[in-house]
Amino acid sequence: MVTALKPLSHYGLSAERGFLSSFEADGVQLPPLLEPMAEAAGSLSGLLTTGRVRHWLSALPLLDLRQFIAEADEAQVRVAMVRYSFLVQAYVWGEKEPPAALPANLAVPIVALADALGQHPLLPYSAYVLDNWSRIDKGGPIALDNIRMVQNFLGGQDENWFVLVHVAIEAQAGQALDHGVQLVEASAAGDARKVIGLLIEMNGVWERINALFDRMPERCDPYIYFQRVRPYIHGWKNNPALGAGLIYEGVERFSGKPQAFCGQTGSQSSIVPAMDALFGVTHENDALREFLKELHAYRPPLHRRFIEDMALDSTLRAFCVAEGSAEIKAAFNACVEQIARFRTRHLEYAASYINKQAAASAGNDTDVGTGGTPFMRYLKKHRDENRAQTI
Secondary structure: OOOOOOOHHHHEEEEEOOOOOOOOOHHHOOOOHHHHHHHHOOHHHHHHHHHHHHHHHHHOOOOHHHHHHHOOHHHHHHHHHHHHHHHHHHHHOOOOOOEEEEEEHHHHHHHHHHHHOOOOOOHHHHHHHOOOOOOOOOOOOOOOOOOEEOOOOOOOOOHHHHHHHHHHHHHHHHHHHHHHHHHHHHHHHHHHHHHHHHHHHHHHHHHHHHHHHHHHHHHHHHHHHHHHHHHOOOOOOOOOOOOOOOOOOOOOOHOOOEEEEEEHHHEEEEEEEHHHHOOOOOOOOHHHHHHHHHHHHHOOOHHHHHHHHHHOOHHHHHHHHHHHHHHHHHHHHHHHHHHHHHHHHHHHHHHHHHHHHOOOOOOOOOOOOOOOOOOOHHHHHHHHHHHHOOO
16 A cells, blocks of 8 residues: 655654754854855844834845855755745844845845745744754753744844743654654554553643743743844734735836745644644634644655644544544543644633733734634634544
8 A cells, every 4th residue: 555644854844853953053064155144134123222223224235145045054045944934034034123125135035045945035933933042051852941032133132032942842743743654554443542642641731832832921021022032023914004015126027017925933833733633623614714724834844744734644544433442532632632632722821911901012813823814713713623633
């Protein structure tokens, strides 16, 4: 039997790092050509504090990255994307009113990098989280007491912690992905004892993931998040402050027309969609599901493929239903409930970090997520659907 799902390494994934990059951003050298851009990115907190960040970023040279992209390894291209995408977001959201257009010196390079990576030309979750971390002690684990955010906007504890909790969760989830591949194989082989054992281990992994998620309030204050972290990660789709979108100057194929792209959001993480695919958790076909389908294109291509192959191959739910023992049902349902618990915590954070913050400024609508959708409805709906699909 030919199966779609391959080993984790085929998708650039691992049990140790999950969807995180195989490299650490501080260890990737960019060529001299990119030095002006890298220096600006490294000084971004200071440039933003001046109140006229566009003045400084407009002075950067327009770089032709074609040769760099042709010769660079993927790590270099991804780190260049991290740096440029932060500059783009700072240019758009770093002053009181957003501009109508992104200048060519930022627009042309980020489009070239995004094209090379199969992604969209603004800050994606992969550049914000997955490729934007490093260990402090290189011999130590990927853990909250040993990682740092390499590129940031204003910086500070709250911004760093917000991202690093996500990094730690992504690393922990590597074990869940590894168990997921094994569960697909074991259920296809009809090995009930192995399926039960893996589900019990998976439940433990999710216990650790949820414990990490519970730590978000320790060093990320809701008010600081809302006022100084969230504003920089919005996109330009369904955002009243930008109307039809953002013009990318100098990009021929856009023909001077505004482009509407979704902003960075945790919904671009591939963990929960991969688990939905594994456990056969489905969602009603409505506008919110369509939005999530749209977000799928914002993930790195290999991450998309992993989710798609998992959905094609997983017969785990059907196997557990057919096997029918109380033990296998309990093990399966415990994992489904852990993922519902994760969604519940996300819903609680959306309420405390966004909805309960009184102030709302342009581009910081309390009822719309950074991706450009009514997030509270989305989170409640998908949590409830998740929880209802036990066996």
